Amino acid sequence: MIDIVLLTLLLAVAIAIIRMKDLFAVVMLSGIYGLLSASFFVAMDAVDVAFTEAAVGAGISTLLMLVVITMTGRSENTTRHKPFPALLLVVITGCLLIYGTLDMPYFGSADAPVHSHVAPRYINDSMQEIGIPNIVTSILASYRAFDTFGELVVIFTAGIGVLALLSSVRRPDNGDKIVCINYSMHEQHLVVRIVTKMLLPFILLFALYVQFHGDFGPGGGFQAGVIFAAAIILYAMLFGLSTARIVINQPFIQLISATGVLLYGCVGLVSLLNGGNFFDYNFLSNDAITGQHLGIFLIEWAVGCTVASVIIIIFFNFADYRERQQSNENEHNQESP
């Protein structure tokens, strides 16, 4: 029952997103949309997915969009691009898709085709073959490790893309001015700053817990990486970019993101050199189960490193770009009168 309510709310939020002109409201609604879909995933038993969606959809993606809006302006142009042909196209496509769903298996039926192929093997044999309780982690990190490797490379590539688009050589002379701007901000947010200072170690500890407990409960490298990055971003937001840049060395973070991908690939190569297939962890150690545990530990660690550092890179480059833009504007304003 709860899932029907959540889905209806999702639809209402989506309709509100179409109608809103204020981009700030649109982005906040998309954050609510992410949180609602995370709740829906809990109701569907997908706890790992819900965890990720709550951290990513409701947290990081909203934040990144807000940073971009501060640069691009928050109001949307009222004119729409050919609304009626678009509406017609969308309605026709929607009707065809709904027609397509008519012969689909009903929701929750245990004999649907999706449950008949490889899933029973994962559920019944993963304890003997992999030896960890969380089946999602077994699939993600061992059975389908090659997929996950590809996805990690995609994330890494996106990080490189953002670096290529936004980063530039910093000018050393505008450092003082930025510190001044940040100082005034600190005075305004004294309470938040002190509370955050107390919370930060716990957030980081929680990220590590999620990282290492992913074998037994919901969690793993992807979620831990996002939470770790969220803690760093929180610090950067409240204490200013220049302070955060002293704590978090950017070239070091870039190195970590590459090291994660390298470590992941190397785990595959070692099992290849030991006589198994690529990513066959049984060959990592004399005992197959120990090998699986070692392999999953290493690649979860690699995933966590890359995800955390790529998200930190993305945020710092967005914020950096904004800061440069503002200081350019300030200089421009000083020169023009």
Next chain:
Amino acid sequence: MLIGLFNNWIVVMLMMIGLYIVIAHGNLIKKIVGLTLFQTSVFIFYISMAKVVGGTAPILADDIIQYSNPLPHALILTAIVVAIATTALALSLVIRIKAAYGSIEEEEIQRQDNQIQADKKERKQA
């Protein structure tokens, strides 16, 4: 049938709302939000396919017989993180477009592009 396919119909509607925003709205940020709606509707589709009535979360424990299907969960888990990475890439393109054109409205960008094309043609004829 209404209850049995309700999830799929909501997914279709969400997907079409996302598609409509991508087609009909000119603002690039709004387009990206539309794409996010579309993406999330696909996630919802996969996850509701994985649900088995009476099943629990796929974490092995002693006295549980029925689990939901863990395979779509593993697929979507990675897809979510890939989605945020690609969204970030799209957002950084938007930032650069704003810097180059001074606007993130599709029609304004198109107008400026057309202007440049027309200028080039004129210069060639001259």
